[in-house]
Amino acid sequence: MPFELTQDFIDQIKQAISDGNDEFVKNRMEELLPQDIASVMYELDIEESKYIFTHFDKKLRADIISELDESYRVEFLEHFTPDEIAQYITLLDSDDAADILSEQENQEEIIEILEDQNEEKAKDIKDLLHYDYDTAGGLMQKELIRANLNWTIEKCVEEMRIQAKKVGKIYSVYVVDNNEKLLGRVSVKKMLLSDDGTRISDIYDPDVISVDAFMPATEVADLMKKYDLVAVPVVNNQGKLIGRITIDDVVDVITEKAEMDMQAMSGLSAQVEEEDSVWDLTKARLPWLMIGMCGGILGAQFLGLFENFISLIPAMAFFIPLITATGGNVGIQSSSLIVQSLARDPSFDEFSLYRLGKGFLVAFINAIAIAGLVLIVNMILGESLKLTFVVSIALFSVVILASLMGTVTPLILNRFGINPAVASGPFITTMNDLLGLAVYFLVAYTLFKI
Amino acid sequence: MPFELTQDFIDQIKQAISDGNDEFVKNRMEELLPQDIASVMYELDIEESKYIFTHFDKKLRADIISELDESYRVEFLEHFTPDEIAQYITLLDSDDAADILSEQENQEEIIEILEDQNEEKAKDIKDLLHYDYDTAGGLMQKELIRANLNWTIEKCVEEMRIQAKKVGKIYSVYVVDNNEKLLGRVSVKKMLLSDDGTRISDIYDPDVISVDAFMPATEVADLMKKYDLVAVPVVNNQGKLIGRITIDDVVDVITEKAEMDMQAMSGLSAQVEEEDSVWDLTKARLPWLMIGMCGGILGAQFLGLFENFISLIPAMAFFIPLITATGGNVGIQSSSLIVQSLARDPSFDEFSLYRLGKGFLVAFINAIAIAGLVLIVNMILGESLKLTFVVSIALFSVVILASLMGTVTPLILNRFGINPAVASGPFITTMNDLLGLAVYFLVAYTLFKI
Numbered sequence: 001m002p003f004e005l006t007q008d009f010i011d012q013i014k015q016a017i018s019d020g021n022d023e024f025v026k027n028r029m030e031e032l033l034p035q036d037i038a039s040v041m042y043e044l045d046i047e048e049s050k051y052i053f054t055h056f057d058k059k060l061r062a063d064i065i066s067e068l069d070e071s072y073r074v075e076f077l078e079h080f081t082p083d084e085i086a087q088y089i090t091l092l093d094s095d096d097a098a099d100i101l102s103e104q105e106n107q108e109e110i111i112e113i114l115e116d117q118n119e120e121k122a123k124d125i126k127d128l129l130h131y132d133y134d135t136a137g138g139l140m141q142k143e144l145i146r147a148n149l150n151w152t153i154e155k156c157v158e159e160m161r162i163q164a165k166k167v168g169k170i171y172s173v174y175v176v177d178n179n180e181k182l183l184g185r186v187s188v189k190k191m192l193l194s195d196d197g198t199r200i201s202d203i204y205d206p207d208v209i210s211v212d213a214f215m216p217a218t219e220v221a222d223l224m225k226k227y228d229l230v231a232v233p234v235v236n237n238q239g240k241l242i243g244r245i246t247i248d249d250v251v252d253v254i255t256e257k258a259e260m261d262m263q264a265m266s267g268l269s270a271q272v273e274e275e276d277s278v279w280d281l282t283k284a285r286l287p288w289l290m291i292g293m294c295g296g297i298l299g300a301q302f303l304g305l306f307e308n309f310i311s312l313i314p315a316m317a318f319f320i321p322l323i324t325a326t327g328g329n330v331g332i333q334s335s336s337l338i339v340q341s342l343a344r345d346p347s348f349d350e351f352s353l354y355r356l357g358k359g360f361l362v363a364f365i366n367a368i369a370i371a372g373l374v375l376i377v378n379m380i381l382g383e384s385l386k387l388t389f390v391v392s393i394a395l396f397s398v399v400i401l402a403s404l405m406g407t408v409t410p411l412i413l414n415r416f417g418i419n420p421a422v423a424s425g426p427f428i429t430t431m432n433d434l435l436g437l438a439v440y441f442l443v444a445y446t447l448f449k450i
Numbered sequence: 451m452p453f454e455l456t457q458d459f460i461d462q463i464k465q466a467i468s469d470g471n472d473e474f475v476k477n478r479m480e481e482l483l484p485q486d487i488a489s490v491m492y493e494l495d496i497e498e499s500k501y502i503f504t505h506f507d508k509k510l511r512a513d514i515i516s517e518l519d520e521s522y523r524v525e526f527l528e529h530f531t532p533d534e535i536a537q538y539i540t541l542l543d544s545d546d547a548a549d550i551l552s553e554q555e556n557q558e559e560i561i562e563i564l565e566d567q568n569e570e571k572a573k574d575i576k577d578l579l580h581y582d583y584d585t586a587g588g589l590m591q592k593e594l595i596r597a598n599l600n601w602t603i604e605k606c607v608e609e610m611r612i613q614a615k616k617v618g619k620i621y622s623v624y625v626v627d628n629n630e631k632l633l634g635r636v637s638v639k640k641m642l643l644s645d646d647g648t649r650i651s652d653i654y655d656p657d658v659i660s661v662d663a664f665m666p667a668t669e670v671a672d673l674m675k676k677y678d679l680v681a682v683p684v685v686n687n688q689g690k691l692i693g694r695i696t697i698d699d700v701v702d703v704i705t706e707k708a709e710m711d712m713q714a715m716s717g718l719s720a721q722v723e724e725e726d727s728v729w730d731l732t733k734a735r736l737p738w739l740m741i742g743m744c745g746g747i748l749g750a751q752f753l754g755l756f757e758n759f760i761s762l763i764p765a766m767a768f769f770i771p772l773i774t775a776t777g778g779n780v781g782i783q784s785s786s787l788i789v790q791s792l793a794r795d796p797s798f799d800e801f802s803l804y805r806l807g808k809g810f811l812v813a814f815i816n817a818i819a820i821a822g823l824v825l826i827v828n829m830i831l832g833e834s835l836k837l838t839f840v841v842s843i844a845l846f847s848v849v850i851l852a853s854l855m856g857t858v859t860p861l862i863l864n865r866f867g868i869n870p871a872v873a874s875g876p877f878i879t880t881m882n883d884l885l886g887l888a889v890y891f892l893v894a895y896t897l898f899k900i
Contacts, residue, residue: 002659002673035676161643169680170639171621188638189620193611209452223452225705226485228698230619230680247697248678251704255675258708259790265715266786266874267779274791274805281812285783286819292779293820296772297827303768310767314760317767318753321774321883322746328778329717329742329876333735336716340709341724355724362731369736370743377747424716426779433771 003036010043017048026055034063042072050079062091065100071276074103082106086113090121093168095141095249097121098128128243136220137213139250140234140243143167146174147200149183154196171231174241175204182233182241184208210235213242220245221253261339264421265332267292288426295430299437306441309448315383316444319391323440326370326395327402327432334359334406335424342410342420356407363403371396390447394440401439402432453486460493467498476505484513492522500529512541515550524553532556536563540571543618545591545699547571548578578693586670587663589700590684590693593617596624597650599633604646621681624691625654632683632691634658660685663692670695671703711789714871715782717742738876745880749887756891759898765833766894769841773890776820776845777852777882784809784856785874792860792870806857813853821846840897844890851889852882 009028016024029037029052037056041049041064053061065073065088077085077100085104089097101107114122124142131137143166147156156173164170172185184206194203210233211220224232224247234243263271267288272280303310310316371392378388406428410420459478466474479487479502487506491499491514503511515523515538527535527550535554539547551557564572574592581587593616597606606623614620622635634656644653660683661670674682674697684693713721717738722731753760760766821842828838856878860870 002677033677157642164639164643169637170642171680187619188642189614192607192620192638192642193614225698225701227452227483230621230697247680247701248675251675251697251701254701254704255708258705258711261708261712262715262786262790265712266782268783268786272787273794274787274808278808278811278815281787282815285780285812285816288783289776289779289816289820290823292775293772293824296769296775297824297831299771300768301831303771304765307764310764311761314757314764314767315754317760317764317770318750319746320767320770321749321753321887322743324771324774325742325746325879325883326739328879329739330735332716332875333718333738336712336718337722337724337731340712344723358724358728361728362735365728365732366735366739369732370739373740374743374747381747381751426782429775429778433775437771 003032005036005039005043010040013040013052014044014048017044017051022055025052029055034060034067037064038067038069041068041076046076046079049076058087059091062088066092066096070103073100077104082109083113086110086117089125090114090118093141093143094121094124094128095139097125099133101125102129102133131213134217135213136211136215136217136234136245137243139217139220139245139253140213141246142243144174144233144241144244145170145172146176146180146241147186149175149177149201149204151200152196153191153194153198153200156191156200157196169246171246173200174208174233174244175200176241180240182208182210182235182239185233208233211245212237217250217253218257221250221257224250225254257343260419261343261421264419265336265424267426292426292430295433299434302434302437303441306445309441309445313387313444313448315387316390316441319387319394320437320440322374322391323394323398323436324433327398327436328429330363330366330399330402331406331428331432332424334363334403335410335420335428338407338410339420339424342414356404359403359407360400363400366403367396367399370399386447390440390444393447394436394443397439397443398432398436401435405431405435453482455486455489455493460490463490463502464494464498467494467501472505475502479505484510484517487514488517488519491518491526496526496529499526508537509541512538516542516546520553523550527554532559533563536560536567539575540564540568543591543593544571544574544578545589547575549583551575552579552583581663584667585663586661586665586667586684586695587693589667589670589695589703590663591696592693594624594683594691594694595620595622596626596630596691597636599625599627599651599654601650602646603641603644603648603650606641606650607646619696621696623650624658624683624694625650626691630690632658632660632685632689635683658683660691661695662687667700667703668707671700671707674700675704707793710869711793711871714869715786715789715874717876742876742880745883749884752884752887753891756895759891759895763837763894763898765837766840766891769837769844770887770890772824772841773844773848773886774883777848777886778879780813780816780849781852781856781878781882782874784813784853785860785870785878788857788860789870789874792864806854809853809857810850813850816853817846817849820849836897840890840894843897844886844893847889847893848882848886851885855881855885 013025013028053064056064065077068076089100089110101110104110111122111126114125128137128140128142145160145163145167147159170188172187173191174182175184175186177183184204185208186200186204190203209223209227209229211223213234213236220232230247232245233241234245236242260271268284269287270284272284374395375388375392378391409428410423413423414420463475463478506514515527518526539550539560551560554560561572561576564575578587578592595610595613595617597609620638622637623641624632625634625636627633634654635658636650636654640653659673659677659679661673663684663686670682680697682695683691684695686692710721718734719737720734722734824845825838825842828841859878860873863873864870
């Protein structure tokens with residue numbers, strides 16, 4: 001049932017555009033949803049996109065613009081006048097309108113045009129522009145249905161008929177007093193099933209969960225996820241109802257947070273994707289590579305202290321990759337378990353003895369297993385007995401230390417307000433490489449010199 | 451406004467339980483939502499949990515059970531008879547009921563009791579038990595409002611009054627023909643705003659997106675996310691309406707998928723969390739550590755071939771950590787970009803020349819930067835000129851090769867139906883360690899021997 005984009009379809013559309021076959025373009029595209037039209041447009045060049053765009057009515061054009069990726073949209077809208085952009089924006093929900101407007105360089109100009117066309121909408125959008133994108137205010141829309149406590153269902157439905165054109169999806173009617181203070185909600189289901197004469201005050205649910213406009217977006221997401229909400233009302237610090245957040249925007253927040261964590265873990269310093277320019281990709285990749293490089297050079301300097309030692313027992317060098325890789329792997333495992341706990345409950349950043357103790361126990365078992373196995377394997381392979389012991393003792397210590405580092409680092413980063421997922425990336429690996437080398441050579445030095 | 455669990459609150463509740471202060475327990479707990487009561491219960495022992503549980507009415511008890519974590523729930527329900535469990539299950543939506551039932555050992559017994567109490571519900575739940583948890587069928591619930599094409603709004607509202615008790619949230623009314631075939635939907639908003647005499651056939655929207663019962667859960671999630679849906683109807687292969695999936699369940703799928711990717715990247719072979727037992731955590735961590743260990747031992751064997759070489763030029767060993775770490779970091783960056791693209795659009799697994807070419811270009815720039823910088827630093831630090839060149843040439847080659855590996859591996863894994871995120875973990879690192887060592891010593895061997 002859902003649309004699937006094929007190369008064939010793109011070729012047909014491209015052909016039709018170059019032939020000027022308007023009929024074909026119109027027929028094939030009209031049955032698509034805005035999201036699908038957007039994905040077709042990504043495969044065309046800007047001129048072709050503009051051409052098919054002209055075949056749709058204004059509301060559909062507005063919806064398509066709202067569905068485009070930010071970077072594509074900015075480029076696409078450069079081909080339209082402020083007047084045209086204002087016409088599309090006015091047809092969108094206030095949150096989508098504010099998002100698009102915030103990307104435009106000629107913001108002021110567009111707002112002025114909007115103010116002439118639709119004063120109320122312009123005011124709503126201007127209000128929303130004040131909030132950071134990563135707060136409740138940045139996610140909310142102004143469109144919602146509000147009912148006074150003293151209304152009847154009939155009066156409420158009447159009012160809804162007036163307001164409904166402006167509001168996309170309705171999940172709840174929010175109940176306010178004469179001062180616009182949020183008192184509760186009535187579900188649309190309840191309204192539909194109640195008699196027309198029923199008073200809102202008799203059926204409303206006063207236990208409504210609301211959020212403050214400055215609550216971080218990720219907290220709003222956690223809240224809506226926990227309580228299975230499809231919409232949540234937003235209030236200002238006097239408790240007045242100023243907007244609502246719908247679940248579709250929150251789903252985007254959840255996805256974005258997961259992508260950010262993944263990028264932090266993989267050593268990308270900025271949010272990039274494969275489609276970005278070579279330059280953006282390089283800028284995102286180089287910083288952590290540089291830090292890893294500094295770690296590697298420091299490691300080389302450290303090993304330089306043991307030059308004679310390595311020259312005498314070159315087999316010492318054979319196990320350097322084993323030691324550093326094990327430290328890296330253990331550290332990332334530990335840190336990502338902590339990152340996951342923090343993601344589920346960010347307040348749970350206790351350095352508890354229980355947590356450290358349990359981490360230690362798991363590390364201890366892993367350390368015994370790894371060090372023991374390597375001991376056996378090295379004895380079978382006929383390495384020198386002394387070296388075999390050095391490697392296994394070092395491995396044991398590295399597993400314990402890397403595990404401790406992996407546990408503590410994300411907790412510290414979290415305390416300082418840095419995304420703890422960074423600790424699961426090159427940072428932990430670099431630190432553990434150095435730690436591992438230090439432990440290995442100190443153990444060797446102690447054992448061989450006695 | 452939302453509840454925040456404090457140690458103080460837990461202490462008070464524990465004290466009240468041991469004092470048998472029922473009044474206090476009831477007053478403090480009753481105002482909480484099921485999700486919050488569940489989080490309080492995690493902090494109590496089972497006996498205390500059972501005690502506070504008895505203070506709630508049956509519907510709330512059922513909701514609490516449905517909100518508990520699976521592992522806690524299994525343990526908790528061991529303290530209840532099949533008869534009691536059946537009583538709670540019958541009060542829940544069919545999807546939650548089926549989830550709970552599927553965890554119970556005495557499933558058959560509970561179903562028999564359910565069949566006596568509520569035949570229709572029992573049938574719905576039994577139907578749902580047939581579907582895998584990671585398909586549309588495993589996410590859907592049987593509860594939904596269906597309306598015949600020929601009904602009027604009035605008739606529909608009348609039917610809804612009868613059905614509404616059974617259905618939690620209503621977003622849409624699904625329109626079917628006389629054979630239960632899905633024809634379209636009517637939003638609750640539209641029903642509320644239309645006159646009672648209006649026919650469903652005049653106002654319904656035939657362009658409804660539906661899913662097949664066997665569609666993978668992650669595809670359902672992508673679909674609902676893309677089209678901003680809060681509910682989607684599920685049809686069987688004859689197009690008959692058999693259930694619906696609501697957004698709250700899909701949000702859980704999205705979160706779980708992100709957690710799975712993160713765990714795959716961090717070298718955990720099973721889905722674990724910090725709270726799991728030491729044994730479970732060890733089982734999840736050891737397999738990848740073992741594979742890393744095998745890689746390390748292979749690396750040691752390889753380096754063993756160059757024993758005399760290292761003994762002669764011990765400085766060769768100094769740069770082993772730099773080479774392996776850089777390879778690892780580059781590989782993970784490349785693979786996670788591909789994993790991200792695949793997560794957004796799983797069908798986009800083309801080995802296109804453009805993709806490889808662009809990846810190569812980025813790698814080339816990074817390689818020049820890293821190798822060049824290390825060249826300069828090593829010259830400043832006064833390393834031998836020959837070694838300096840060997841290290842930089844090796845670094846250059848390693849960045850290019852690791853980038854290629856990181857690009858190709860996830861694409862191959864995806865083709866074989868393996869979670870490509872595995873490629874961003876210890877697998878890529880281990881492979882790149884070996885590759886890096888090979889390149890480094892081959893370059894050195896070639897340059898020093900000539």
